[in-house]
Amino acid sequence: MKAWEKNVRTVVPYVPGEQPNQPGMIKLNTNENPYPPAPGVASALREMDAEALRLYPDPAASDLTGALAERYGLEEDQVFVGVGSDDVLAMAFMTFFHSGRPILFPDITYSFYDVWADLLRIPYECQPLDENFNIVKENYKKYNGGVIFPNPNAPTGIAQDLTDIEYIIQQNQDVVVIVDEAYIDFGGESAVSLIDKYDNLLVVQTFSKSRSMAGMRIGFAMGNKSLIKYLNDVKYSFNSYTMDRTALVLGVEAVKDEAYFQETTEKIIQTREWTKRELKKLGFHFADSCANFLFVTHEKYLARDLFEALKQKRIYVRYFNKPRIDNFLRITIGTGQEMQALVDFLKAYTAQ
Amino acid sequence: MKAWEKNVRTVVPYVPGEQPNQPGMIKLNTNENPYPPAPGVASALREMDAEALRLYPDPAASDLTGALAERYGLEEDQVFVGVGSDDVLAMAFMTFFHSGRPILFPDITYSFYDVWADLLRIPYECQPLDENFNIVKENYKKYNGGVIFPNPNAPTGIAQDLTDIEYIIQQNQDVVVIVDEAYIDFGGESAVSLIDKYDNLLVVQTFSKSRSMAGMRIGFAMGNKSLIKYLNDVKYSFNSYTMDRTALVLGVEAVKDEAYFQETTEKIIQTREWTKRELKKLGFHFADSCANFLFVTHEKYLARDLFEALKQKRIYVRYFNKPRIDNFLRITIGTGQEMQALVDFLKAYTAQ
Missing domain, CATH: 3.40.640.10 (Type I PLP-dependent aspartate aminotransferase-like (Major domain))
Structure with a gap:
């Protein structure tokens, strides 16, 4: 350690979430809006x-x-x-x-x-x-x-x-x-x-x-x-x-642009409710989210394994390796098409 | 004072410099570059x-x-x-x-x-x-x-x-x-x-x-x-x-765009040197600035008065009401034309 380093404010560095940039990826990991700005x-x-x-x-x-x-x-x-x-x-x-x-x-x-x-x-x-x-x-x-x-x-x-x-x-x-x-x-x-x-x-x-x-x-x-x-x-x-x-x-x-705001927000809510119904059928459990994401756990499959399997298919969701929530995935609500692709993959995965 | 106000970090509020927005103004008060970005x-x-x-x-x-x-x-x-x-x-x-x-x-x-x-x-x-x-x-x-x-x-x-x-x-x-x-x-x-x-x-x-x-x-x-x-x-x-x-x-x-950067920087330096020569002729004193501004004082006129007179003509410069520098003006180097207008005004002012 150099002398000047003794006077530095050291922090446990916060690591920002992954921002992947893959062609054809489905990015459901940082709760971004799937629709463009107004x-x-x-x-x-x-x-x-x-x-x-x-x-x-x-x-x-x-x-x-x-x-x-x-x-x-x-x-x-x-x-x-x-x-x-x-x-x-x-x-x-x-x-x-x-x-x-x-x-x-x-x-x-x-x-x-x-x-x-x-x-x-x-x-x-x-x-x-x-x-x-x-x-x-x-x-x-x-x-x-x-x-x-x-x-x-x-x-x-x-x-x-x-x-x-x-x-x-x-x-x-x-x-x-x-x-x-x-x-x-x-x-x-x-x-x-x-x-x-x-x-x-x-x-x-x-x-x-x-x-x-x-x-x-x-x-x-x-x-x-x-x-x-x-x-x-x-x-x-x-x-x-x-x-x-x-x-x-x-x-x-x-x-x-209030009209556009209402329209896109409503679309996301609709897609969220559809996704809830589909994931429920596949054996997922989750609280009744009011956000643009779901926080899900599965009765049979480990969140960590699902996270990796999804990533293989370039579907990015968020996994937190933290006490109490280390068997959950946070899945952002994307477009209807993106959520269909997610559900299709999970259907196949859970049917194995 | 409300109870919650006792727990607030209070600071002497910093007041940002004036950002006037007058039609036809000559803005030489916040050391902006007179040329557009590359x-x-x-x-x-x-x-x-x-x-x-x-x-x-x-x-x-x-x-x-x-x-x-x-x-x-x-x-x-x-x-x-x-x-x-x-x-x-x-x-x-x-x-x-x-x-x-x-x-x-x-x-x-x-x-x-x-x-x-x-x-x-x-x-x-x-x-x-x-x-x-x-x-x-x-x-x-x-x-x-x-x-x-x-x-x-x-x-x-x-x-x-x-x-x-x-x-x-x-x-x-x-x-x-x-x-x-x-x-x-x-x-x-x-x-x-x-x-x-x-x-x-x-x-x-x-x-x-x-x-x-x-x-x-x-x-x-x-x-x-x-x-x-x-x-x-x-x-x-x-x-x-x-x-x-x-x-x-x-x-x-x-x-x-290194070429544009060099070109505009060089223009500002040339204009600064021209402005130095002109202001010297009018009885202004200043250190040999290496920046995009001059910090000037006059042997006969008070900085505060000059500041107000310039402002009347919509020429904005910076005045600091602080010990040791309260008889100085900080003048940003603008375009050749803007500095000509400034010099013309000061010529007339000091000839009164």
């Missing part, structure tokens, strides 16, 4: 003025926060945008989980929460899901420095009732409660409606799933004005210009 | 596949780090990219300035260093520039937890000799030394050549100035492999997917 995104891209890229973007990202505010019935200063919801959440951890007290989140959940907590030296205590992978709301009524959970939860896909969520917020008025709604548009009930009632509630969403823009890195948070101001103060002190000009322009186009 | 950027933008935006980008940003590595004669794993050099520098502060010992930087310098230090609770000690605004290299030979300075320095534009920079690195083998080269392509000598010799040296550059892409938010760091690995470990633990698909594609195009 048509307006493509036209805006073609019409963009390359010359303007020499100039800094609007640091306040007003066009985008304005479009989001309008869509969600909020004021512009109740919306914060960042480089994907990961950036928004990392900023929120840094801003709001600063008490030295442990923050609380489920033991089975989005795999980044403990990574951010470790990186930022925030103590945390994981709260176990029940045997059906539901969040136990009473677990969040204890000494803590903040609460965060996804709704629907990842990687289970299970949505929590809004009354349970409100219970958790009510019990935690002296800290910030973050509801991470990356998958909310596929069937859950958003906590956005509670923002006016609870000024300690931050709701985080993303363009990566229901808005088909994982490649553009846009996430956003909604909450009361002073919450958003604290977040902006930290963001401006970290990096004033996070959203590039293309993200700002294309993001607005994606928000504007 | 022609390949515009074509790549038109040819981009909007459909692919539904997929996550490459988290390793390999195409871009590869193009940069080739351009600078390095290996791909010696290059790190981020959302503008501010993102790169913030990650570097978080990663490398972790000892609890004070970091050192000049008292007059890029205004973000103390903001990051405050945000991340890193102690720091500012080292005074000499009376001619030069860095005093001996000041950096003392107990510290890291060193950072820009070369050329901002907002003075003064470039330090590479031998002085090497002296500072030599004296600080047990910490990381960051040379922030945002403006290096306009005349300074880069420390990239020292990377193989000193494994504690990180060189940071940006696409916002010499590559005409402030609007795309691309910055990068170069150093030895283990330094870059530490930086990536922290980055992956903060936000795995920082660079969106458009930034990755357009960034490569900007790096590839």
Whole structure:
């Protein structure tokens, strides 16, 4: 070890999920949307003025926060945008989980929460899901420095009732409660409606799933004005210009086209429900997912073996080698055709 | 104050510089490049596949780090990219300035260093520039937890000799030394050549100035492999997917076109030298800037008054209301025509 290495912040490096790029592959491993972004995104891209890229973007990202505010019935200063919801959440951890007290989140959940907590030296205590992978709301009524959970939860896909969520917020008025709604548009009930009632509630969403823009890195948070101001103060002190000009322009186009958003989201929900029925017939078990993925286990076949067999056929799904969930696969809902191919393969595999 | 507000990380909010958007304005206030990005950027933008935006980008940003590595004669794993050099520098502060010992930087310098230090609770000690605004290299030979300075320095534009920079690195083998080269392509000598010799040296550059892409938010760091690995470990633990698909594609195009880069950079240098001669005739004083801006003061007129008078004519320059530099203006080098308009105005103003 060199002398300078003693002064380095070392972390257990987070390894991002595999991003395979095989011809003819069926990519169901990172919960991307199978449909392209709204048509307006493509036209805006073609019409963009390359010359303007020499100039800094609007640091306040007003066009985008304005479009989001309008869509969600909020004021512009109740919306914060960042480089994907990961950036928004990392900023929120840094801003709001600063008490030295442990923050609380489920033991089975989005795999980044403990990574951010470790990186930022925030103590945390994981709260176990029940045997059906539901969040136990009473677990969040204890000494803590903040609460965060996804709704629907990842990687289970299970949505929590809004009354349970409100219970958790009510019990935690002296800290910030973050509801991470990356998958909310596929069937859950958003906590956005509670923002006016609870000024300690931050709701985080993303363009990566229901808005088909994982490649553009846009996430956003909604909450009361002073919450958003604290977040902006930290963001401006970290990096004033996070959203590039293309993200700002294309993001607005994606928000504007409500009809396309509804149509593609509905298609994914329909395909999910079809896939549920087919997989059930083949002996798979899973919770009733409200997300754009299913979290499945089979009564006879090991998840690890299924994962490898699918991969051989260039069908990529996600396998987590973690306690309690190491016999599950997370399968993104693709197009009808893609899910048919998956089901066909699994039919043949389970008939062997 | 609400109960939850007690647990919030509060910072003195950094206020980003003004981004005026007036018809017919001459914008010389944020050191943007007056020329558009390389022609390949515009074509790549038109040819981009909007459909692919539904997929996550490459988290390793390999195409871009590869193009940069080739351009600078390095290996791909010696290059790190981020959302503008501010993102790169913030990650570097978080990663490398972790000892609890004070970091050192000049008292007059890029205004973000103390903001990051405050945000991340890193102690720091500012080292005074000499009376001619030069860095005093001996000041950096003392107990510290890291060193950072820009070369050329901002907002003075003064470039330090590479031998002085090497002296500072030599004296600080047990910490990381960051040379922030945002403006290096306009005349300074880069420390990239020292990377193989000193494994504690990180060189940071940006696409916002010499590559005409402030609007795309691309910055990068170069150093030895283990330094870059530490930086990536922290980055992956903060936000795995920082660079969106458009930034990755357009960034490569900007790096590839060396001829255009040389041509536009040379034009800016020529215009800067012309502007120096003209402003000298009008009684302005300034250090011999090696950047794409001049840092000027006048023997008779107050900077504040000049700033306001210019603004009236929609000529925007930068004024810093800070000790030691509150009678200076920072003027970005625009096109020949823009600088002619500035000089014409100042000629009339000083002839009154």
